Amino acid sequence: MDNETKQTTFSKSTGLPRKRFYRARAHSNPLSDSHFPIPISPAHVDFSLHFPKFVEADNKIIKKVEFADIGCGFGGLLISLATLFPDTLMIGMELRDKVTEYVKERILALRRTSSEGQYENISVVRTNSMKYIPNYFEKGQLSKMFFLFPDPHFKEKNHRRRVISTHLLDEYAYVLRAGGIIYTITDVEELGEWMKSCLEKHPMFESLTQEELVSDPVVELLCSATEEGQKVARNGGQTFRAVFRRIAYVS
Amino acid sequence: MEEESHIEEVEIQNKLEVAPALISVHPSQKSVAVAVGSDLRVFDLIDNCPVSLVDESDGPSRKESIRAIRYSASGKLFVSAGDDKLVKIWSADSWHCLNTVCSEKRVSAVAISSDDSHVFYADKFGVVWVVELDGINEGKTLPSKKGALLLSHYCSIITSLEFSPDGRYILSADRDFKIRVTVFPKKPLEGAHEIQSFCLGHSEFITCTAFVSTPELTQGYLMSGSGDSTVRLWDITSGSLLDTCEVSTVAGHLESNESESPTQVTVTDICAIPNSSLAAVAIQSFQGIFLLSCDLTAHTLSITKVIKIPGESFIPTSIAVSASSKLLWMVSGASNLPGSNHPGFSRVRVISCLETESSSTLEDEQIPGGAKLLEQLQGKIPIEESVMSAAAEAVRAAMSSLLMKKQYSEEKREFRKRTRNDKKTTQ
Numbered sequence: 001m002d003n004e005t006k007q008t009t010f011s012k013s014t015g016l017p018r019k020r021f022y023r024a025r026a027h028s029n030p031l032s033d034s035h036f037p038i039p040i041s042p043a044h045v046d047f048s049l050h051f052p053k054f055v056e057a058d059n060k061i062i063k064k065v066e067f068a069d070i071g072c073g074f075g076g077l078l079i080s081l082a083t084l085f086p087d088t089l090m091i092g093m094e095l096r097d098k099v100t101e102y103v104k105e106r107i108l109a110l111r112r113t114s115s116e117g118q119y120e121n122i123s124v125v126r127t128n129s130m131k132y133i134p135n136y137f138e139k140g141q142l143s144k145m146f147f148l149f150p151d152p153h154f155k156e157k158n159h160r161r162r163v164i165s166t167h168l169l170d171e172y173a174y175v176l177r178a179g180g181i182i183y184t185i186t187d188v189e190e191l192g193e194w195m196k197s198c199l200e201k202h203p204m205f206e207s208l209t210q211e212e213l214v215s216d217p218v219v220e221l222l223c224s225a226t227e228e229g230q231k232v233a234r235n236g237g238q239t240f241r242a243v244f245r246r247i248a249y250v251s
Numbered sequence: 252m253e254e255e256s257h258i259e260e261v262e263i264q265n266k267l268e269v270a271p272a273l274i275s276v277h278p279s280q281k282s283v284a285v286a287v288g289s290d291l292r293v294f295d296l297i298d299n300c301p302v303s304l305v306d307e308s309d310g311p312s313r314k315e316s317i318r319a320i321r322y323s324a325s326g327k328l329f330v331s332a333g334d335d336k337l338v339k340i341w342s343a344d345s346w347h348c349l350n351t352v353c354s355e356k357r358v359s360a361v362a363i364s365s366d367d368s369h370v371f372y373a374d375k376f377g378v379v380w381v382v383e384l385d386g387i388n389e390g391k392t393l394p395s396k397k398g399a400l401l402l403s404h405y406c407s408i409i410t411s412l413e414f415s416p417d418g419r420y421i422l423s424a425d426r427d428f429k430i431r432v433t434v435f436p437k438k439p440l441e442g443a444h445e446i447q448s449f450c451l452g453h454s455e456f457i458t459c460t461a462f463v464s465t466p467e468l469t470q471g472y473l474m475s476g477s478g479d480s481t482v483r484l485w486d487i488t489s490g491s492l493l494d495t496c497e498v499s500t501v502a503g504h505l506e507s508n509e510s511e512s513p514t515q516v517t518v519t520d521i522c523a524i525p526n527s528s529l530a531a532v533a534i535q536s537f538q539g540i541f542l543l544s545c546d547l548t549a550h551t552l553s554i555t556k557v558i559k560i561p562g563e564s565f566i567p568t569s570i571a572v573s574a575s576s577k578l579l580w581m582v583s584g585a586s587n588l589p590g591s592n593h594p595g596f597s598r599v600r601v602i603s604c605l606e607t608e609s610s611s612t613l614e615d616e617q618i619p620g621g622a623k624l625l626e627q628l629q630g631k632i633p634i635e636e637s638v639m640s641a642a643a644e645a646v647r648a649a650m651s652s653l654l655m656k657k658q659y660s661e662e663k664r665e666f667r668k669r670t671r672n673d674k675k676t677t678q
Contacts, residue, residue: 170446
């Protein structure tokens with residue numbers, strides 16, 4: 001049964017999974033206790049399963065994940081970053097199960113069809129990053145975190161479900177090393193204001209200067225690399241960016 | 252098998268929840284406080300008389316249960332808070348209510364800074380709030396304040412709040428198996444943003460925390476009790492797990508053997524014995540206490556003593572020890588028991604000479620304060636054996652229902668999602 005569905009859900013020409021078989025609603029409730037497995041601690045996560053080509057003879061992974069795409073959706077950003085930073089391990093985190101499946105299949109297919117052994121450094125995990133980021137990453141492990149077009153949760157009573165908030169920034173500051181960068185972008189102006197304000201008010205983050213933004217090759221990917229970004233560009237919409245650096249801090 | 256009982260328990264949510272009785276002792280044993288349901292009962296051990304609480308804050312007396320009580324380290328203040336969404340700060344000398352803070356949500360844990368300058372309370376949505384106390388030591392009654400946000404565990408019930416012995420860190424433990432160690436800031440009202448570490452290792456909700464420290468090792472080591480049948484020892488600066496002590500074997504001391512294999516036993520309460528590396532631990536379903544010894548050089552935990560409590564059914568729901576004496580005070584009780592007319596009851600017992608060979612559970616007459624104390628703290632109505640044992644089970648079930656995550660089978664999940672639009676068509 002599995003083989004048959006695989007043949008129809010994958011395109012015969014590109015070998016890549018067909019998106020329409022992995023459609024899911026845009027929202028998933030971050031408040032509910034979902035049934036995916038949760039690692040007890042970062043030591044309990046076997047990243048060697050995610051990055052088999054970065055493993056030494058003793059089956060131990062040789063380096064740690066440095067980039068995390070929170071709410072990676074269909075994986076567009078990861079795929080663009082994979083070739084820009086081929087020696088860096090990156091992971092996408094996504095709450096929706098069908099979408100995570102799609103990204104998994106997409107990465108495996110890209111690895112298979114790549115002639116230069118690319119895409120071995122990206123992977124995806126299904127989890128609720130608002131609750132379990134410290135379960136996956138150690139203190140100061142990450143050098144980049146991405147929050148592209150997060151769910152705006154328009155109603156005021158739902159603002160607490162927003163992935164960027166003063167409280168959650170404490171946790172993101174914990175997993176980011178000093179000097180690490182957090183990238184956020186949205187097409188919803190109010191959310192853009194909100195995220196920027198949260199970051200400005202948080203004592204452990206400072207804004208990147210204009211020169212720094214221009215010289216960072218990742219910044220232009222924020223708009224162009226993802227499905228969501230491309231949709232906004234097609235509709236001629238405006239985007240609102242907030243890119244901040246995690247600073248060394250003493251309470 | 253847990254699922255069916257969860258469906259029934261949803262109906263009970265509208266009524267008041269079963270809440271365990273709590274006990275706390277003044278650091279120099281000047282007084283003892285017991286909370287049962289909405290009732291706070293205090294006995295003065297210096298003047299050997301019951302205490303009348305003076306509370307001038309307006310508002311009708313609430314029926315909801317108190318969920319957390321605590322004396323400050325100095326013994327000057329006492330805090331009580333709970334399901335009535337109020338945090339009451341009392342003078343532990345005059346027993347006037349100095350301040351009442353309104354919380355948005357039900358309160359599940361409280362802590363007081365060592366210099367009595369701030370009171371912290373945590374709610375069932377994972378937020379920890381802080382209130383600054385100014386001029387409280389002058390004994391004035393201040394208008395109600397509102398708390399400022401300190402930190403938050405996203406959508407999780409915070410079960411315990413604790414300060415490290417050196418005051419550098421504040422700890423918050425939750426039902427999502429996490430302990431967060433945050434650097435205590437110079438200006439708490441601006442929030443505690445710098446996380447020092449996470450102590451991750453438990454596989455179930457955390458119920459209680461305590462620090463073991465000696466004059467030589469002032470930074471202290473953390474012990475945590477959980478629903479996963481373990482007490483764990485941690486180094487909080489790095490978040491590393493030093494040792495794990497499995498306590499389900501202690502429950503094997505029960506006389507009656509249910510034919511189930513080692514089930515998970517929840518650790519109810521843990522209490523460090525001052526000026527020692529020992530801690531007293533109470534667990535569900537066990538009529539007694541056991542002592543854990545912490546080897547601070549080898550960083551290990553081991554059970555050194557198991558003390559069974561003789562007499563009628565008595566499973567402690569809360570334990571406390573004062574810094575001055577070596578008496579372990581215990582209370583067993585609950586409020587809002589289903590099918591009971593009692594609003595709540597409590598039974599108090601004391602174990603003396605904990606660490607020595609001759610530790611014993613004191614008879615009622617031998618307890619400091621004697622019959623007068625027991626009358627004040629237990630109430631006048633005698634408690635039947637059947638009520639006591641039913642209470643222990645009700646408390647266990649209530650805690651499990653509150654803190655344990657609900658696991659649904661595939662069919663149940665699909666059934667719950669049946670009205671969603673995207674679930675109707677499957678490819």
